[in-house]
Amino acid sequence: MAWVLIVVAGLLEVVMASCLKLSKGFSELWPSVGFVLFAVASFGLLSLALKNLDVGTAYAVWTGIGAVGTATVGIVAMGDSASPLRIGALALIVIGIIGLNLTGSNAH
Structure with a gap:
């Protein structure tokens, strides 16, 4: 389950970064709001996944x-x-x- 959280968090990071580009330096409201929401969601899922995964591998993935x-x-x-x-x-x-992933960072 922790790996699923990492993958979803990574995908949310993609949306977050795209919103950042579209926000034009936070001058566009909705992309700026999207950036904040997706950033919080991505970091939140990363945080949950880190309860069960090695930090270095999880963060790198x-x-x-x-x-x-x-x-x-x-x-x-x-x-x-x-x-x-x-x-x-x-x-x-x-x-x-x-x-x-092949080097063996297993969920605890």
């Missing part, structure tokens, strides 16, 4: 999901660059996340 997801949203929906080097770097993050 959470931020990895957020980073790869946000970069993907940027490429697909916001016109960010999709260079081969960028895609390769994102693939390395995914490989790192998988590697961390």
Whole structure:
């Protein structure tokens, strides 16, 4: 269950970061409100998951999901660059996340 919380928290981090971009420096009301709500929800789920997971691995997975997801949203929906080097770097993050999970950070 803790891993499910981390995955959902990571996905909420993607929405949070997207809202941050759309808020235009907190000058747009609804994206700014969305940022705050999704940030609180993401950190809250991370906090709950950390009751049962190693902090280093859980935090790395959470931020990895957020980073790869946000970069993907940027490429697909916001016109960010999709260079081969960028895609390769994102693939390395995914490989790192998988590697961390395979090293045995088990729920207590």
